[in-house]
Amino acid sequence: MSKSLLIISRQAPWAGPSAREALDIALAGGAFDLPIGMLFLDDGVLQLSALQLPARLQQKDLSANLQALPMFGVEALYVSQRSLVERGLPEQPSIIATQPLDDAEISALIDRYDQVITL
Template structure:
């Protein structure tokens, strides 16, 4: 039986390669039918914002990668409520549906997974 993997993405989509790498790991694992969850935490919540303007920063849009997650079997998507609130994104439209979790639920989520990768 495959071990479950939680990928925690903590970087904004424009702060370096970490956001893209987290998505690449999730997509690759999903292609091999691994049980994968993805948590957007801290500045990683900006990846879900539908108000992004990546071309302004001369960056590539990660929207297509995000939209591909469910097609690759990565449907367990989570976002930290506190991170959304701290960045003024709580209640804003998101690119992808993700379950919003409070601090207690985040701790329980991390405990459910066999392996955790943080990028």
């Protein structure tokens, strides 16, 4: 039986390779039918904003990778409500549908997974 994996993405899409690496791990695991969840936390919530203009920063757009997650079986997508509020994003449109969680719900979520990777 496969162990479940939670990937916690904490980096902004333009802060280095971590955001893309987290998505690559999720997509690869999903392609092999592993039970995967993904949590966007801290600056990782910035990846979800539909109002990004990555070309202005000469960065690659991650939106296609994010939108591909459900197609690869990665449908357990979560976001920290506190992180959204702290960054002024609670009402902004998102690239993908996520379930907002408070801090207590995040702790319970982490406990439900066999393995956790934080990038």
